[in-house]
Amino acid sequence: MKATPTSIPDVLVIEPKVFGDARGFFFESFNQKAFDEAIGRHADFVQDNHSRSAKGVLRGLHYQVQQPQGKLVRVVRGAVFDVAVDIRKSSPTFGKWVGVELNEDNHKQLWVPAGFAHGFLVLSETAEFLYKTTDYYAPAHERCIVWNDRTLGIAWPDIGMQPQLSAKDAAGSSLGDADLFA
Numbered sequence: 001m002k003a004t005p006t007s008i009p010d011v012l013v014i015e016p017k018v019f020g021d022a023r024g025f026f027f028e029s030f031n032q033k034a035f036d037e038a039i040g041r042h043a044d045f046v047q048d049n050h051s052r053s054a055k056g057v058l059r060g061l062h063y064q065v066q067q068p069q070g071k072l073v074r075v076v077r078g079a080v081f082d083v084a085v086d087i088r089k090s091s092p093t094f095g096k097w098v099g100v101e102l103n104e105d106n107h108k109q110l111w112v113p114a115g116f117a118h119g120f121l122v123l124s125e126t127a128e129f130l131y132k133t134t135d136y137y138a139p140a141h142e143r144c145i146v147w148n149d150r151t152l153g154i155a156w157p158d159i160g161m162q163p164q165l166s167a168k169d170a171a172g173s174s175l176g177d178a179d180l181f182a
Contacts, residue, residue, distance in 0.1 A: 001031065003038035003111075006098040011084045011116065013100055014038060014072070014109040027107060029074065030132070039111055043070055045132040053122045053129065058147050058156070058163035060119015061085055061172065065179045066141040068114035070134035078127030079103035080120040081157050085145065088115040088181045095175060097154050115181045117145050121156055121163060143179050146172035 002015040014035070016027040028034075036042045053059065060083065063069075073082060085097040101123070102108050112118045120129065147154070147163065152175055156163070173179075 001028075001034040001038055006084075006100070008084065008086055008093045008096055008098050010086075010093075010113050011098050012039060012111040014111055016107060016109070018107055029109075030072070035072070043072075043134055045072070045134055047133045047136055049131050049133065049137075051129045053127055054164070055122050055125050056159060056161045056164045058119065058121045058165055058169065060169065061117035061145040061147060062119060063087065063117045063143055063145075064135070064138050064141040065143055065181075067135040067138040068181070069137075070114045071112040071118055071131045072109055073102065073112065073118070073120075073129065073131040074107070074109040075102040075104055076128045076130055077104050078122065078124035080122050080124075080127050080129060082110050082120045083118065083154055083156075084110065084112040085117040085152060085154075086115070087117050087145070087175070087178065090182055091115070095151065097152055099154065099156075117143075119147060119169075121159070123157060123159060144169055144172035145175055145178050146170075149175050151175045
């Protein structure tokens, strides 16, 4: 497993060793020992999630103000532009974002630690998105920063259509009005 820091050092691109030939491929999608070594600490995962979305669906930018979740995310079918936003007010990278294309061919994963808002835009006709979380889903503590917040200035890819949003995501807060981490 290879772990590469992004422009926000706490967010890591994780690349497993993929063994492939004419028959297909094999890789360990998760190995606790290797993952802990890659991030430099132990992470307990308590929940696995799987979503399927159509092209143009934008989910996010989500986070939980209590029971914050670290997320290890990947795509098993299709492609997404995945984004992590640092919302820790005491962080030197507060308000900064990173975006990485995750797809079924590159097998990349993104480690998004607690203290970050997270979202993705589906680039392919459909995408199946899997992620592990370090705490349980707590709807009472879930918050959303609007995807097109001008302060953040996220450079979402142009896919030739307006993003499809849930009502909750369309009503997300601006960064300036959001509940944030210390």
